[in-house]
Amino acid sequence: QKEVEQNSGPLSVPEGAIASLNCTYSDRVSQSFFWYRQYSGKSPELIMSIYSNGDKEDGRFTAQLNKASQYVSLLIRDSQPSDSATYLCAVNGADSNYQLIWGAGTKLIIKP
């Protein structure tokens, strides 16, 4: 069974520090990787997508993908209290063009 694993947290990070969120996946042929942010009581919001090995930066966010080790991570630089949320990792498999496999999410708390 294809799985996506995340540490449920909560992960507590001081304001201004770097928050590092990790995700591992079991389907070796996965091609697309997504990070979503979900505030309490709200819907998931896409913040990053990555398809190739290496780093992808967007503002304070950097997604890192290592297909050989089957992990994807999200770094948040200069963490702000507004970054406090649950971060969901989602992965699609090569045999399911439509379906994403979701992790259970990591709850991130940024302490002022």
Next chain:
Amino acid sequence: DTAVSQTPKYLVTQMGNDKSIKCEQNLGHDTMYWYKQDSKKFLKIMFSYNNKELIINETVPNRFSPKSPDKAHLNLHINSLELGDSAVYFCASTAGTGGYNEQFFGPGTRLTVL
């Protein structure tokens, strides 16, 4: 200019009732989804339609029946509601196939079965 909208936002009902949730997207996307998120916050795929055709039909009770009148709309009808159906139901859409297309979510419908 809402991209993916759902109605109603909240739904409180008694066990045994039948209810529907509606979803509309104005993004021009071909594929739409229904997800269930329970109290443990895990997102579980239920159904997906591509151009009005059912393409994902996960193991859910047959009391749940999706319907897509056109590619911009995906509705969910639930018969004989049970306590365990209480959850937040999200609609989502994506531009197409290939797995390279991000999914965009509606605001959710919080269903409470009493």
